[in-house]
Amino acid sequence: MRKFRARRALAATAVALAAVLGAGGWAADTQTAVTGPPPGxxxxxxDTALGLHPPDxxxxxxxxxxxxxxxxxxxxxxxxxxxxxxxxxxxxxxxxxxxxxxxxxxxxxxxxxxxxxxxxxxxxxxxxxxxxxxxxxxxxxxxxxxxxxxxDPRGRGQVAEVYGDLATARRTAVIVPGSDIDLLRFDRTGNPHGTPAGMARALLDATDRQTAVIAWAGYTTPLGLGPDAATEDLARAGAPRLTRLLDGLAVTTRPQAPPTVFCHSYGSVVCGLARPTPAQASGVVVLGSPGMGIDSAADLDPGVPLWATARNGSDWIGNVPTVRLFGLGHGADPTTPGFGARPLPATGSHGHDGYFAPGTASLAAYAAVALGRA
Structure with a gap:
């Protein structure tokens, strides 16, 4: 029995690797996460020129x-x-x-x-x-x-941009992107709704500018499909940075509620490992998710609702098995009923990056969630 379980685990790992390889090519290089305090x-x-000691x-x-x-x-x-x-x-x-x-x-x-x-x-x-x-x-x-x-210009560069006005918005939202996003690819014009900037613009418009949206490329993302995308190392480095962003918003902005956090692709692993509290987030929405690095919604704070977007038929992420073995994979599929997330529709969306496209049922649902109407 023990040998059978070991063979089954090895076989599942091989299937996961084959799926990743087949989804777009294996990227052999790994990224070094940018962590720690800002440069300078x-x-x-x-600097004690003001007669004060600035906080570390x-x-x-x-x-x-x-x-x-x-x-x-x-x-x-x-x-x-x-x-x-x-x-x-x-x-x-x-x-x-x-x-x-x-x-x-x-x-x-x-x-x-x-x-x-x-x-x-x-x-x-x-x-x-x-x-x-x-x-x-x-x-x-x-x-x-x-x-x-x-x-932050270090490494591939990190950036966060606000769409709308944080000082006057009734609600706020944060977009957490997945692989291949950095300072240079933050708002690619060739993929208007597949970048954090494009997603933020779409959500801002869909909420009739009642929600200020932060496009947050504030962690080192995987490049391509390879070891970084298949493991949680970069997500573990990014999760504290997301937590710190949310804590900062809690003390510098005064909307009606904490932000709703939208987590795309590998970004959903970052969100799962960050485990936001009710003081940090009104809810978490995952889309195009390969898993969240957790076993079920019960692993998150019960005071923060979790929504999972149905996967459209042309999203290649559906070809990646939801396994978590030997450090590979990101766990259970959040879209399955047993996971415990609240379902959101994806009608009209296409591909892995199409969930924020105008006219889709997914974007309409995101606007409702962001506005507290879900």
Missing amino acids: SAAWTA PAGSTPGQIAAFFAGLSPAQQDALAARHPLVVGNLDGAPVELRYRANALALATERGHELARAADPALTPQDHEAARTRAERYGTLLDGGRRILAF
């Missing part, structure tokens, strides 16, 4: 960060943002408008650095091209008064 944190904590980003809670900034004048806040834009722009708990200004400064500075690299004769043509691409991306994020809530 050492200079920030050493590595150990302070968003509530402590908020209390620190509440004790400063607007001029003092702006002075710190000017000296430490990469820190202030990424501090969950700092005033939202101050973070927008800090990130605009950080983007302008980093754009200048990349333009200098693009003209550096000591670098290769490939380096020049990469620098020009980044400089163009930073310039795009600076255009048109975009509300950039977070910006």
Whole structure:
């Protein structure tokens, strides 16, 4: 019997690997997760020009960060943002408008650095091209008064953007994306509803702009289909970052309720491992999910409702077995009745990235959930 169980486990693992390989090709490289405090944190904590000791980003809670900034004048806040834009722009708990200004400064500075690299004769043509691409991306994020809530140039780059107005919105929502999303692919024009920015715009419009939506590419996502996508390592690194974002929103915004968190694809693993509380989220919605890294909805806080979107017939994620063996796979399928999630329709959606497309039953359902009407 023991040998039979071992053979069955090995066979299931082989099936999972074959499905991932067949779904789009195996990506052999693995990503190193960006974790820890924002870049420049050492200079920030050493800055006592105001006669104060700034809170350590590595150990302070968003509530402590908020209390620190509440004790400063607007001029003092702006002075710190000017000296430490990469820190202030990424501090969950700092005033939202101050973070927008800090990130605009950080983007302008980093754009200048990349333009200098693009003209550096000591670098290769490939380096020049990469620098020009980044400089163009930073310039795009600076255009048109975009509300950039977070910006971190390390690694493949991370960014979070607010659509709508966090100060006046009745409700809020957070989009947590899956694989292949980073600073350069945050809002690809060729895939308008498959990126966090596109999903956020669609939800903002579907709620008649009553919900402010945060497109959050704030963790290191897997690239392609391979070891990172098949394991939970990057999700475990991303879950505390999502938790910190939600804690920061709780002390800096005052909507009628905490945000609804929408988790796409691998992002649903991040959400499952984050296990938000009622103080952090009004609900969690998963779509195109390969599993949540948990066995059932009972593993989440009972005060946070969980919705699972029916999988449309052209979503390739349905070819990935819902197994969790030897560190591979993400567990049970949230769309099955036994999992315990509340079902949402997917009529009219197509493919893995089509659930937020206008006119779909899924987007209409998301708007209802975000507005507290589900």
